[in-house]
Amino acid sequence: MSVEQPGKTDSGVPSASLPSEGFRGFVSIALTLYLLGFTLTVACNSSSGSSTLLRTVKSKLFSPWMVPLWLDIGFDERLTYGQIDDADYLIMVEPWESSGEDMSIRLPAKGASGVAAARWRQLASWLEPGMVPEDVAGLLPSAMAENLFDDVGAEDVRVRTMRVVLTDREEFSAEDAAEPQYAPVAVARVRRVAGSVQLLPVEQERDVAPVVTPSAEQGATP
């Protein structure tokens, strides 16, 4: 952004074409305030957290006018990390009684690309526990299920949030790229009973040692 210099003065700044001092003073104050707010959003909207002092100053003085304008951003982009949380997510909704994938709805659809698919992936990432405060954590799974009851053909559904399993470079194979593997990060059961939508807690399946039941031939007694 090189500065044009029409009729510049001995100082290099074309004073004749500059706006009035009053205007410059007013705009300079506004710019200073905005740039301070911009710096605070970068400092506070970070996954590393922020200090109470900066957070309080930002929330009291800057958020009231920066949030409505969508300027309280921080630019702490997920895509700049290269961490496990950066992996893509998807949502699977299926009848609770069903175990196969034939009945399930997948969002985004398999093979979907583009920005719309990315928005579904972003939405899915918010379904992971810990991404949002507890009091609102159940809202999206319930809303997703309610929206899809008709499409799934059931009013008792399982909402699964899955994330791409990151592969170590040493273990990479061409098949991994063609068909990425997913691991569940959250499961919810949502049902509608008498018009009321209920979110039921689901115990995540865990890797445990198989239960061995001795057979009668081995001397087990009932």
Add this chain to the structure above:
Amino acid sequence: MSSLSTSEPRPLSEQLGRAWNAFWFVPTNARGLAVIRIATAALGLLLWASYANDLQQWFGPEGVVSPSVIDSWRSSYGISLFDSATTAASLWALYAVGFVAFAALLVGIGTPFAAIAAAVLWVSLLHRGPMLVQPADDLLVILLWCLVIGRSGDAISLDARLRAIRKLPEAGPSVRNRLALSLLGVHASGIAVAAVLSQLKGDVWWDGTAAWWLVSGRDQAAGTLMAALAESDYLTNFVTHAITLFEIVFAAGVWVAGLRGFVVTMGLFGWPLIGLLSGDLLWGCGMATLGLAWAPPAWFAGRPALFAGR
């Protein structure tokens, strides 16, 4: 900002004041901002269109992001025109208005109003569904608000063409254009700094494997690139460090007059490439557009015949 003064050195405060005035307040013509306007509107149309297929499923009367969900989710300061679109028809109508605003911004007709309408509607749409927002959406907000400040319709626009037909005097340099370009430039540099800060917190950017993790976590992973990165430690390390180095050079280089042309050119290719690698090409295109604010005015000296004023 070269000084022709031969007298004794001026106090630091005076030098800073002059630099501040020169950076923010020297009137400039609208040509560079007009190019940014066209790129922004094209990006805006793409991002706006990305809501079309799922608009009702997201925001419709029975949508996933229902008013009760958004009430609990959104900051108390958040506000959206789309909150008032409570029927499918009104939602489509408001959405269509957004398309018209971005299209008007693209060709530069009624540009000041189109810029305000596009900015307000875009921010409204983001506030209606914050959980759907992508990094490119944030960049578009910055670009649009700066277009509201500047007079980007004064060049390469139907507005300029109409002025020429009516034989009105051509719009001259404006302080508003300078303010808009300078704000865009500061954001381009600041966002690059924010990206570097994010990266330097992560081990993978230090051990040189970040490029691999960026690519391998994608739903639609690029097999060929993954194979190449899997094949070579050095290539993975090189790509990782090149990204960080590029961002540092961009963030600092735009402030050095002699490097500006080179750095902006580098940004036009570098940002989209980083976007492509990380699965968000439009974010990269948005960053390249922001970087154009630093382009030397000579870049935009030519006049496209179709939209040229007199």
